[in-house]
Amino acid sequence: MKTVRIGCAGWSLGSAHKAHFPAEGTQLERYAAVFNAVEINSSFYRPHRPETYRRWSASVPGDFRFAAKLPRSITHEHRLAGTTALLDKFLAEVGALGASLGVLLIQLPPSLAYAEDRAGAFLRTLRERHAGGLCLEPRHASWFSAAAESLLDEYRVARVGADPALNAAAAVPGGGAGPRYTRLHGSPRMYWSDYGPEQLQAVARRLRAEQAAGADSWCIFDNTAAGHALGNALELRRLLRTAAAGGDPS
Template sequence: MRIFMQGSKHSGFLALDGTAKIHRDQTLIEELWDPIMKTWFTEGKDDARITVIEFVPEAGYYWDNKHGNLVAATRMILGAAIGRTLDDSIEGRGLWPRCCPRWPTIPPLMSRTASSPKHASRNIAASLLLGTAGWGLPRASQHRFASADPADSHLKRYARSLPAVEINSSFYRPHQRTTYEHWAATTPPAFRFSAKLPRSITHTAGLRDSESLLQAFLEQVYGLGERLGCLLVQLPPSLSLDIATANDFFGILRRLHGEGGVAVEPRHASWFSPQGDALLAHWQVARVLADPVLHDPGRIPGGWSGLVYCRLHGSPRVYYSAYDTALIDALAHRLVAAAHEAESVWCIFDNTASGAAAENALDLVSASVACEAITNMEPQ
C-alpha cells in the first residue's frame, strides 16, 4: 500500500510504502473518535460502516523546501528570470526494519535538516557502538577477526574489528576489579564496554534494598575506567513498574554512578507506558529497543532520548536466528539517523547461540560506514 501526504502546493511531500490491515478494533475507534465524525457516521461510534486501517511503513520518500514557501517562490521567480535552477529543496528516503518499524520518530534519513543536527561535525558511523553479547569468536567467523599474532586473545582480536561489546557474564557472577582492568588494557582507547547488572539486583532483589549490591558491583566494574560506556539493567518479565521502587533504585544508581550511561530492558507491559517513559527520562535512563518486540510501544526506543540502546536477540528463533542483509542495511540507516540526535547509540546482537551475532555485527559496521558515506555525498 502507498500513502501520499502533502502539506501545501509546493511543500511537505511525503510518500510511504507499507502494509495495511483493516479491522474493527472498538478500543481504537473509541480513542480516535471525534464528535464531528457523526456528520458522516450518523450512528456514532457503533456505526457499522466504521473500520480502522492500521498502516505499518516499510519505506518512504520525503521532499520539502528548506526556508519556507516565500523563499522558495522567490527563488523560482528569480530562477525563471535568469534561466537557472536555484534549488532550495531537501529530500530523503527511509527504511523501516521489521523488528522496529516505527523507529525513530524523527523524519528518517533526511539528508540535511533546515537546522543543523546536534552532531553534524563528527564521524557518525565511527561513533556508533556496535557489537555482540560477549566476545566469543565462532569458528566460521574467525577469518574476519584476523590477527598477526596467533597468541592474541579473542577479546584483542574482537576489539580490532568491532567498537563495543556487552558483558553478560557479570549478570551471573562477580568478576574481580583486576579482571575488568585486564579487559580494558586489552582493548584500544576508543573501545567501549557495556556491563550487565547482576541478577542479584534485578531478579532476586527486584531493585529493592540493593544499594550495597550496587556499590559492590560498581567497585568491580569501574576497573574498566573510561572504557565503561554503559550499564545494562535487564529486568525479569514478572517485574512490574512500581513507581516508588523505581525512583528509589534509579536515584541511588545516579547518586553512585553520576551521569554515566544507563539502559534498562524491561519486559513487563507496565514499563511501556507514558509513566514509565517519564520516570526513565527523569533519571536519564534509556529504555532498550529489544527484538523480538514484546509490547507494541517497545517498537521505538523510550525513556531518555540522549541514549539509544538496541538489543537484537534473534527472530523468529530467539538467540539463534540471523538477521538478513535487507534488515541490516535498513538498521544501519536508522542508527546513523539516530546518532545525529542522541549522544550515544548502541546496537548489540545477542543471537550468539548459532554464532550469527558476530557476522551480523560486522555486516552492520560495514553498512553503517557505507550509509554515512552516501549521506555525506548528497548535496546540501
C-alpha cells in the same frame, strides 16, 4: 557526528568469521581490533574481580567501550528492592574498567511490573553512585507508559529497543537522555535466529537517523547460540561504513 557502536554479547570468535580478525592476540584483543563495543553478559551471572575488569580495559583501544550488565541478584532476585549493598559491590568491581565503561545495562525480568516507588528508589540510589550511561531493558508491558518514561527521563536512563519486542513501543529505543541502545536477541527464535539483509538494512537506517539526530547509538547482537551474532554485526558494520562513504549499502 555522534558515535555508532556495534558489537556482540561477548567476544567469542567463531571459526566461520576468523578471516575478519587479526590472527594474533587474545580473543578480546582480536575482537576489539574490528568492533568498538561489547556487552559483558557474564556479570549478570557471576561477579568479576576488579583485576579482571582492569585487564579487559587494558586489552582494548582507547575508543572502545564496554556495556556491563547488572547482576541478576539485583534485578531478578531482589527485584530492585533493598539492593544498595549489592550495587556498591558491583560498582566497585566494574569501576575498574575506568574510561572504557560505556554504559550499565539493567535488564528486568518479564514479571517485574512498573511500580513508581520501587523503580524511583532504585534509580535514585544508582544515580547517586553512577553518573555515566544507564540503559534499562524492561519486559513487562506496564513499563511502556507515560509515567515510566517520565521517571526514566528524570534519572537520565535510556530505554532499550529490543527484538523480539513485547509490543511496538518496546522495539524502539526511548527513555531519558543518553545513548540509544538496541539489543537484537534473534527472532523468531530468540538467541538462535539469523537476521537477513532487509532486517539489517532497516537497523542501519535507524542507527543513521539516531546519529543524525545527535544521539550516540549502540547496537548489540545477542543471537549468539548458533554464532549468528558475529556475522550480523560484521554486516551491519559494513552497511554503515558503505553508507557513510556515500555508497549503496544494499
